[in-house]
Amino acid sequence: MQDNIIADRMAPYLQLQMYAKFTQLAVKNSCVNMGQGFPNFPPPQFLRQAIAEEALTESLQYTMTAGHPRLMKAASDFFEKHMGVKVDSAKEMVASSGAQSVLACVFQALLNPNDEVICFDPAFDFYRPLIEFQGAKHVGVPLKPGQLNSKASILNRFENGKIKFSKEDEWHLDYEYLEQKLNAKTKMIILNSPQNPIGKVFSIEELDRLAEILEKHPQIIVCEDAAYHHVVFGGYQPFSYPRCITHPKLKSKTVCVTSAGKMFSATGLRIGFAMGDEKYIKAIKSAQTYHNFCLNPVLQTATAKCLEQTIDGQYFTEIRDLYEEQSTMLLKGLLESRLNLHCWVPQGGYFLVTDISDVEIPEKYFKDDQDGHQLTKDFAFAYYTACEIGVVCIPCSPYFENKELGSRFVRWAFCKTTETIQDACNRLK
Numbered sequence: 001m002q003d004n005i006i007a008d009r010m011a012p013y014l015q016l017q018m019y020a021k022f023t024q025l026a027v028k029n030s031c032v033n034m035g036q037g038f039p040n041f042p043p044p045q046f047l048r049q050a051i052a053e054e055a056l057t058e059s060l061q062y063t064m065t066a067g068h069p070r071l072m073k074a075a076s077d078f079f080e081k082h083m084g085v086k087v088d089s090a091k092e093m094v095a096s097s098g099a100q101s102v103l104a105c106v107f108q109a110l111l112n113p114n115d116e117v118i119c120f121d122p123a124f125d126f127y128r129p130l131i132e133f134q135g136a137k138h139v140g141v142p143l144k145p146g147q148l149n150s151k152a153s154i155l156n157r158f159e160n161g162k163i164k165f166s167k168e169d170e171w172h173l174d175y176e177y178l179e180q181k182l183n184a185k186t187k188m189i190i191l192n193s194p195q196n197p198i199g200k201v202f203s204i205e206e207l208d209r210l211a212e213i214l215e216k217h218p219q220i221i222v223c224e225d226a227a228y229h230h231v232v233f234g235g236y237q238p239f240s241y242p243r244c245i246t247h248p249k250l251k252s253k254t255v256c257v258t259s260a261g262k263m264f265s266a267t268g269l270r271i272g273f274a275m276g277d278e279k280y281i282k283a284i285k286s287a288q289t290y291h292n293f294c295l296n297p298v299l300q301t302a303t304a305k306c307l308e309q310t311i312d313g314q315y316f317t318e319i320r321d322l323y324e325e326q327s328t329m330l331l332k333g334l335l336e337s338r339l340n341l342h343c344w345v346p347q348g349g350y351f352l353v354t355d356i357s358d359v360e361i362p363e364k365y366f367k368d369d370q371d372g373h374q375l376t377k378d379f380a381f382a383y384y385t386a387c388e389i390g391v392v393c394i395p396c397s398p399y400f401e402n403k404e405l406g407s408r409f410v411r412w413a414f415c416k417t418t419e420t421i422q423d424a425c426n427r428l429k
């Protein structure tokens with residue numbers, strides 16, 4: 001048998017994917033799964049209803065490759081109302097199979113081999129493979145937490161059922177280091193806000209500073225991953241917080257990626273959008289056409305109906321409030337746990353991270369049970385909590401280029417029911 005059947009580019013990605021591994025472990029050990037970022041409550045009834053109705057009336061034949069016209073109109077109307085961006089749905093927008101596939105199409109359409117792409121670490125771990133599949137290079141620029149918050153300093157900020165975000169929770173970008181990393185090969189910067197896994201929302205001052213730096217590098221495109229643009233806390237409003245696609249100096253160089261699956265708490269919906277200038281979208285549409293040809297028309301028209309029905313924004317205010325409550329409940333539970341964890345208050349998204357530097361973990365968890373190789377502390381911690389406490393979280397070193405820095409952190413998902421979060425908190429007590 002040939003030993004070169006599999007393409008070299010796939011070699012680093014053949015192992016069982018991390019989220020699948022920890023979900024399997026959760027099932028095997030009857031753990032509370034606070035790992036993977038999927039809501040474990042049902043999607044809204046109006047989405048199920050719309051899918052049922054559309055299934056009976058849609059013709060189920062191929063439809064427009066860049067997105068069903070009704071979906072594109074509903075999405076552009078929705079984004080215009082809530083973000084204040086006027087998008088020509090025929091030229092400046094494309095739909096693909098979830099934000100994941102949209103990102104793949106963006107990279108396929110805009111990256112050449114050897115182009116460099118800046119990601120702000122900790123960065124969603126699926127960027128790297130998608131970038132490398134194009135022969136381009138992933139360059140990590142770390143964000144750093146300002147300080148290790150103590151339990152008391154965070155609990156002091158507990159007011160009206162919420163823990164207020166403060167300067168102490170900020171993760172900072174080192175702009176000088178960023179500038180050192182930018183060069184003629186840099187083609188793209190990915191800015192994920194709210195950011196998976198730390199829940200950071202980039203402030204207007206941060207976007208202004210970035211815009212100023214990018215003025216010196218006009219070849220750089222910004223890929224704004226706004227998969228969680230409906231979940232922002234504190235004073236920020238869903239969809240209209242500081243964004244690259246609406247920033248006066250960044251918008252013309254931005255392709256913004258969003259996810260209808262995340263918006264409707266239905267991650268299996270697999271519909272996402274890219275919007276931006278026609279010069280980018282034209283090529284992204286071609287990538288989408290050759291990858292998927294078109295998306296499922298039933299799910300597209302059902303999603304269009306949901307966007308039409310929720311255009312007043314009420315549903316998204318309620319869902320944002322729910323996620324903020326869940327994040328507070330989890331944060332309190334983690335702070336009050338018997339483990340010595342340091343936390344930061346998230347500003348949005350589905351996740352928060354904790355620093356595990358001060359947690360003592362039995363030596364045996366530092367050895368991989370398959371091949372005995374030495375594990376980093378974040379993996380040892382995640383196996384320890386799964387096996388001894390019955391709660392699954394996600395190690396953060398895969399989100400960092402600097403694995404040593406990343407191995408200080410683990411990620412916890414709060415897009416879960418009250419019962420699930422309470423169960424996790426009780427086990428961690």
Ligand SMILES: Cc1ncc(COP(=O)(O)O)c(C=O)c1O
Nearest residue numbers: 098099100124196227259261272
């Ligand atoms: C930051 C980020 N971008 C994109 C995606 C992909 O979203 P979708 O489920 O729409 O493919 C995810 C999913 O977890 C994510 O966390």
